[in-house]
Amino acid sequence: MPELPEVESAREYLESAVLCQPIQEVLIRDERILSQVTPVKLNQCLTGKIFRSVQRHGKRLFLELEEDLWLTLHLGMTGWLIYQDMGEVEPAHTRMLIRFQNGRRLAFDDLRIFGEVGLTESPSIFLTEGKIGADALLIDRDDFLKIMRSRRGTIKSLLLNQRLISGIGNLYSDEALFQAGIHPQSRSLDEMQLSLLISIIKDVLTTSISVRADFDRLPESYLLRHRHPGGRCPRDGALLQHEKLGGRTCYYCPEHQRLADSGPEDER
Structure with missing residues (x-):
């Protein structure tokens, strides 16, 4: 998509x-x-x-x-x-x-x-x-933190919610979370993690734009170069995991994207 x-x-x-x-x-x-x-x-x-x-x-x-x-x-x-x-x-x-x-x-x-x-x-x-959220490239850090602090749910689902932040889909949410070392099912991220995440989101999107979204031209360190069954993490060589989250196939590294919080399922 x-x-x-x-x-x-x-x-x-x-x-x-x-x-x-x-x-x-x-x-x-x-x-x-x-x-x-x-x-x-x-x-x-x-x-x-x-x-x-x-x-x-x-x-x-x-x-x-x-x-x-x-x-x-x-x-x-x-x-x-x-x-x-x-x-x-x-x-x-x-x-x-x-x-x-x-x-x-x-x-x-x-x-x-x-x-x-x-x-x-x-x-x-x-x-x-249309109740469409702020553009992912233009939103500033403070607004991003305010939005994320006020919502419940996994960080992956929040990034995909176009009413909160617009432009990020399944692939680039996986990439940003991978680069930030955040598990897609994480909840209640602290200010430091969220600040890092929005910085990485903008960097990932800008980098992809610079190569006209050609995954083969992305840096070798990017998940999207290896995001397939049997793919391995370019950072530590671990076998990438993939599972369905909210109807989407999500890829992540089980080594450096470990789930720190595992509270009960929240209602959105």
Whole structure:
């Protein structure tokens, strides 16, 4: 599933490819991708407009059409954006196709159709109405500590909660906890641990963005290079453990990510 680094790469891609090109029409191949907007409404709002800028917040993308109109995109689990020249074959799982007057087009390809397309008056209104938390790259230490201190549950589940902090998914939560030496089922972390964790989260996300989320280009010391059955910890050589936590497969090192607290299951 695309997480913050992948979505940031998509933002950079869109910024370099689709700005300032008049839109000719919008074709919806599958209406299930639409969120609170009809194909007719979407086409009416986009035709003749240009994308003026692209913003990202967490896993969401916002393409500015005019001062009070933005296209919203969520890539879901398998979504990706593909900018094409004239004559190129349309991607096999295109759910939305934006045609520009210059003959080029932008395809939203999404195999499993968990992505979303919609409209909003502004990113801030969208984030407030959707109760979406602060961006993981922008949140400061004090706000992060305040959020985590006020919540109950395992640290892994808290990091995945997009209403608390936005942009971190299963893979990068595993990586950050691995680098911080924190077991994913840990609870009630102290201030020092939380301060270290938010610093590492930002470092991990920034590093992944710098290599365009290509795991093969990440440092050898990263869990994501070894995160598979039979993989071994690059720090101490221990066999990595994996188990289901909240329906997600979680990987960790049993040697340097030992569970320090094991209280009863808390209600969230």
